[in-house]
Amino acid sequence: MHSIKAIFMDCVQTRPGRISVAISILAIVAGVWIAYLPPPDGLAPTAMRAFGVITWAVGWWISQIVPEYVTAMMMCTLLVGVKAVDFNTAFANFSSSGWWIMVGAFGLGAVAARTGLLRRISLWVLRLFPPTFTGQVLGLISSGTIIGLLVPSMNAKAAMSSPIALAISDSLGVRRKSDAAAGLFGACYTGFVLMGHIFLSGSFSHYALIATLPKQYQHVTWMDWFVWSLPWGVFTAVTMTAAILILYRPKEAISLPEGYGRRQLEQLGPITREEKAVLIVLVGALGMWMTESLHHIPSGVVAISAMCVLLGMGVMTRDDFKSGIEWPAIMLIGCMLNSRIINSLGLDAYLVANLKPFLSTLLSSPALFIVAVAVSLYVVKFAITNQTATAVIYCLILAPALPSFGMHPWIIAFVSFCAGGIWIMAYTNTIYLCAQFGTHRLMVTDRSMLKLNTVYMFIIIAGCLICIPYWKYLGLIQ
Secondary structure, eight states: OOOHHHHHHHHHOOOOOHHHHHHHHHHHHHHHHHHTSOOOTTOOHHHHHHHHHHHHHHHHHHHTSSOHHHHHHHHHHHHHHTTSSOHHHHTGGGGSHHHHHHHHHHHHHHHHHHTTHHHHHHHHHHTTSOSBHHHHHHHHHHHHHHHHTTOOOHHHHHHHHHHHHHHHHHHTTOOTTSHHHHHHHHHHHHHHTGGGGGOGGGOTHHHHHHHHSOGGGOOOOHHHHHHHHHHHHHHHHHHHHHHHHHHHOOSSOOBOOTTHHHHHHHHHOSOOHHHHHHHHHHHHHHHHHHTHHHHOOOHHHHHHHHHHHHHHHTSSOHHIIIIISOHHHHHHHHTSOOHHHHHHTTHHHHHHHHHHHHHHHHTTSHHHHHHHHHHHHHHHTTTOOOHHHHHHHHHHHHTTTGGGGTBOTHHHHHHHHHHTTOOSSGGGOHHHHHHHHHTTTOSOOHHHHHHHHHHHHHHHHHHHHHHHHHHHHHTSBO
């Protein structure tokens, strides 16, 4: 089995073609042209230079001429180089609690995967469910949800979990690339990836999105995120489970061999000292994240402290720190646009003033706004394939204006990131590709997963619409 890191690199490394090169050149030309345009009323020349740099960066994210984190680092460097913002503003994310949470959480997830703890937890949960197709669908979704809050990399979770689904599918006697195999793959993807949306620690992108919100709205705790998104998660889990059982249930009854789960655990051997240490530290860290509103210790301090404990004990090794942490993803988030850049350029006030007439129509009905955001993102995903970058752009444009309409800007962060997770075309979602490459594309076809993706597109919108009364009760919508 390839390492998770190797699978991840397979997902994101492609040789640029002629179209990619052409888009990259056009992005440079457009960026230079915009940088020298006279600024409209309400903006300074520095804002136009920043617009030029951002336009170029978006073009290169679309073309993927170089890795996305390289473009992000170049963008921040150019913003300083053209004197649009100062160094501390451009790289402000690196001093935020959210960025340090990612470093610590990636470290914890890496050592948990390397020691075998994550696989052991998955097997513990799977043993609780019947050995039938339905039972294993429920087990994969349940175990994935538990693992989802422990690992902040959706790419890693997708690559790590899909081989488990393939092993279960083969043990059930399911023919590869059949509907039943697709159902188990879909259950695995739902649990390990999609359910991660309801946990702040479920994706490193959540921290990047929080950094794009207006400063007074950036203190979103682990428990805040979980409570605010819980109805969406419950609705998504129930409806995706129902869709899988309806669309992919095998015609004949199938069952795992007797004692399958026990034998899998026996192959792992007794739980090791390292696994116990990681489990205790993980549970402690999660407890501290959940109760941040009580003890007021920043989540970043908790994450780094937990990682340092494991490093000090020798459970987390130097190699874990160097190779287990997805440093390209960490650098990408650190160099993403942040609210301090927007504020320093006066873009927040400018966007609020100019978007107000347009948003007043959309936000006359929160339901209309949510549908418009989701549907537009479904279209945009064909061009900007990076899920985080797409959601960040939506947040930077819309988040400053939402408070004046009585809506907490977290809502646009949540809706845009969920909606950006579709895989209607495989190339638009590297997380989905990681899951496919985790099985060497032997388990399912993209065409067989298209049915579930179509259902999920409706579930995203319906789940958010169901949340509207709940969000009003919590005061997120006035």
